[in-house]
Amino acid sequence: MPIYHQLGRVPRKRHVAFRKDDGSLHYEELVGNEGFAGPSSLLYHLRLPTAVKEVRSYRGLGWSAEGERVLRHRHFRTAKLATGPSAVLDRVPLLFNAEVALQMARPKKEDDFFYRNGQGDEIVFVVEGEGVLESSFGELAYRAGDYVVIPRGVLHRWRLGPSPVRLLVIEGAGYARTPKRYRNEHGQLTENAPFSERDIRRPERLVTHDETGEFRVMVKSGNRLVEMTTTHHPFDVVGWDGYYYPWALSIHDFEPRVGRIHLPPPVHQTFEGDGFVVCSFCPRPYDFDPESIPAPYSHQNVMSDEVLFYANDEFMSRRGIEKGSITLHPDGLPHGPQPGRTEDSIGAKATSELAVMVDTFRPLLVSRQALDVEDPTYHLSWAGADSK
Numbered sequence: 001m002p003i004y005h006q007l008g009r010v011p012r013k014r015h016v017a018f019r020k021d022d023g024s025l026h027y028e029e030l031v032g033n034e035g036f037a038g039p040s041s042l043l044y045h046l047r048l049p050t051a052v053k054e055v056r057s058y059r060g061l062g063w064s065a066e067g068e069r070v071l072r073h074r075h076f077r078t079a080k081l082a083t084g085p086s087a088v089l090d091r092v093p094l095l096f097n098a099e100v101a102l103q104m105a106r107p108k109k110e111d112d113f114f115y116r117n118g119q120g121d122e123i124v125f126v127v128e129g130e131g132v133l134e135s136s137f138g139e140l141a142y143r144a145g146d147y148v149v150i151p152r153g154v155l156h157r158w159r160l161g162p163s164p165v166r167l168l169v170i171e172g173a174g175y176a177r178t179p180k181r182y183r184n185e186h187g188q189l190t191e192n193a194p195f196s197e198r199d200i201r202r203p204e205r206l207v208t209h210d211e212t213g214e215f216r217v218m219v220k221s222g223n224r225l226v227e228m229t230t231t232h233h234p235f236d237v238v239g240w241d242g243y244y245y246p247w248a249l250s251i252h253d254f255e256p257r258v259g260r261i262h263l264p265p266p267v268h269q270t271f272e273g274d275g276f277v278v279c280s281f282c283p284r285p286y287d288f289d290p291e292s293i294p295a296p297y298s299h300q301n302v303m304s305d306e307v308l309f310y311a312n313d314e315f316m317s318r319r320g321i322e323k324g325s326i327t328l329h330p331d332g333l334p335h336g337p338q339p340g341r342t343e344d345s346i347g348a349k350a351t352s353e354l355a356v357m358v359d360t361f362r363p364l365l366v367s368r369q370a371l372d373v374e375d376p377t378y379h380l381s382w383a384g385a386d387s388k
């Protein structure tokens, strides 16, 4: 994220001796993508960040898709998914391709280990609950409605608040970022962007753990989990600075655009990845021309699969959905409002819908777990059959 940030103590210059009170050195670590050319941060550790005493393969992730790809509109009721206790090990894959994956997590207890995704950036939408994302970069509070962006390589742990936490994890193989058209040549978000740097929340409190002993770290790489045992607490950073760290943006801080007549979905864009975009559909007044049709027109998004995650039970063009529903409208078919929704939208003043859209540029596969919660008649709902 192109905002410089610093927490804790850092030396006057990069790559110089930075000593502790006893005269010994702090250990500098650069974390960044694209070698030494992309966004990066420099961290200063009490002990060597490379010190591990054991490494072992934990397990493969083994995602499998339905046997034969089915071409029809799909609806999955993810609220019915059974998920395991961990926020990171028990994520249920729903839709995926080589560039992006959507997964659901409903953690029941805090992990007693730390986690690093070594193969993808994560945009985690907090569907419900609250807590603190703990990382080498400090503590970042999260709450329902937040997108928590965790660049690859960031060691972290999800701490859970008292109420149930539900997470939609959007994992991209490329670099998750704000849309280029929202940024000027200096990287700053422009006045035309629907959110600003002021809306971006960065780690706030750096807690330095000066503890030796055995600590478990899980690393995801090559679609496998590897377990490492370190010789000291990995969150032993006394200070850091740079442009690479976890950050949060609330969907409620996205300023929706409204026109006299219908504006197309790109006005809702919030993030871009490689091979996908993420859009936010937020509560807003409707189009204000008396003849305008606020509901979208039917459309074929050729060369794109369109996924909607419904964060509440209202969506202007859709019926039969509930909080936690996911619809998949694949390339190759037109889709649009269900019967009556276009007519009903004329003259309506506002919508309270809240939804996250992920448009992918290549086809998505449906996981076997998603089939367990599929609404089997959704694709017929435009012909008058009810979607139950």
Ligand SMILES: [Fe+2]
Pocket (backbone or CB within 6 Å): 299, 301, 306, 329, 335
């Ligand atoms: Fe669409």
